[in-house]
Amino acid sequence: MEGFSSTGYLDMELLRFTTAGSVDDGKSTLIGRLLYDSKSIFDDQYDAVKASSEKRGEEYVNLALLTDGLRAEREQGITIDVAYRYFATPKRKFIIADTPGHIQYTRNMVTGASTANLAIILIDARNGVVEQTCRHAIIASLLRIPHVVVCINKMDLVDYREEVFLQIKGAFEQFAVQLDLPDVRFLPISALHGDNVVEPSTNMDWFEGTPLLSLLESIEISSDLNHADTRFPVQYVIRPQSTEHHDYRGYAGRIAGGTFVPGSAVKVLPSGQTSTIKSIDFYGDSLEEAYPPMSVTFTLEDDIDISRGDMIVGENETPNVSQDVELMVCWLSEKPLALNGKYALRHTTKDVRCVIKEIRYKLNISTLEKRYDDKSVNMNDIACITLRVTKPLVFDSYHRNRATGSLILIDEGTHNTVGAGMIL
């Protein structure tokens, strides 16, 4: 290929985004278009999809088949699980968490949203803001996705009229006032014809913004993570027990917030013991600093008792340390949430047990209405609850830090992951 420079390709950023949508709003067409126009679909994949389309008696090559992975999904023509797709341009590598948009699949949307930097919300220009749009926006807000791109699709079916775009944009903004969406952009597109997807549209001269792909390539994401509060959950203790590294004791983990440098004074929570960072090691190298989401190993000046599940923070930091936690939970299991029920709980690298103390209210995720009268929390419901854990957790609000503010609940009998929690 022309103009290839291996160093250029090595210096790309990674953007994770989620798309939620139903069968009819053109989500698969949009993803197919992004993959196809960015030349991320290989000939053998295209040929396989073409053959399947013909076998199903379809007239055109159905790009949606590219994103339907499992046999049951292909047979039923639906997506039942989160599927991950990959493509890259010379500027960025992209990971798409492709999730179904129906209310029955809230848990999948939440799963896809949990790691996303950006959400694409698709609106059919003929229908405007509908219940599903609100649901997707509320989930993006609850899950604290830093960037939202609202794609008003099928503009070709409304004659590419600016007033349709402006009217839908206005309606979305009016609804979004109640939400916590720090960065929202609007794009008029036609996924089918490619308007404003990869190339600027020639049918909508009135629109001055950039097409979707260049937006995805350029949105500033390096400040999305928390760089203010130093947080290092200890994941694993490295003790080589070899003659060469006889006294080595390293604390391995992934930085969850702030910037650590050698020489800085730290304390270990929940015990409160203090020490100083001696070195930040990575495979024979000593680093001058470490920030999220780097995986590194700390050594400390003092020999103190630290194990997996402890949190190393700057000496003046004040994360919450408590056995009582209030959170929003998305329920993932067919078995309803049990008040006073006991669950295993995982938060950062810590495993504890907990008991559900109170179900405060259930959230209607299409209207944001809080329901205090209905406290049955079933699969796909989102509720505000409080719980008490067996040992203190060191945490921040999810709003402040997604890594130290998230947790999962695990059924002690089946060991299934049954709840996704965002600490308030």
Place this chain on the structure above:
Amino acid sequence: MTQTPTKPFRLTHLKELESESIYVLREVAAQFERPALLFSGGKDSIILSYLARKAFAPAKIPFPLLHIDTGHNFPETITYRDWWVEHIEANLLVRYVQDSIDAGRVVEEKGYNASRNVLQTVTLLDAIEELKLDAAIGGGRRDEEKARAKERFFSHRDEFGQWDPKNQRPELWNLFNGKKHIGEHFRVFPISNWTEMDVWQYLYQEQVELPSLYFTHQREILERDSVLLAKSDYIPMRPTETTRPMQVRFRTIGDMTCTGAVLSPASTMEEIIQEVAASRVTERGTRADDKRSEAAMEDRKKEGYF
């Protein structure tokens, strides 16, 4: 107490993928009693064991590598394997498909396209049982094949080693749930989010030494059903078939019976990266084992394949 960052905190995509994979590998060591890393000698398992080396340095990798040897390997693969294991100071365990055949656990396929690829599953599941493994770390990537696109980092397997794609545990944030009942185990895929291109770029960036099979060389080739197979004693030839020398390399490394070569002059990693960037077929497009049916990979995975 929010302070404005004074400079952009950027990581390259390779650094972020590396960091994620190391995090997953450390989770395995922390959450499981007896993990093992499945090692085939291909680039994905090379990168996986290389990342494991990084994750636990300066200590050694706290779990063994496990090679399920079909007996149909390229000789270069075995030479490389033994060198690499010593190079990264790992422990290697090998279990043989031939032993499963001799013990009557599996019956060898017959015919011209016979392959031991499917038989490996039985040997692997037997090894997991024998070694009492509770986690088998694999080099599967979600970009490889449709059925893998929905795979979890921590993939639960029942007591028969089977995968139930419709009943997978939700996986949120980086909170991995490795809880299980006795007899069950997990497959863990630390490089799930890497693409073929990422793997090559990273191997290039880190200057990792690779098996010679990945680079161009001249070889006797049998062309069958538009797959270029290396001439070997393991592939019976039809009377009408002949081989001829070709300048080839391999994009993936598996059994000689089902791994297709590509015509290529690429002799360095940079040239390979250029070739991958310009390629119009997926790497699995050269694998005869995936061509058996539309859901071939899904079916094998359900049975307990890698």
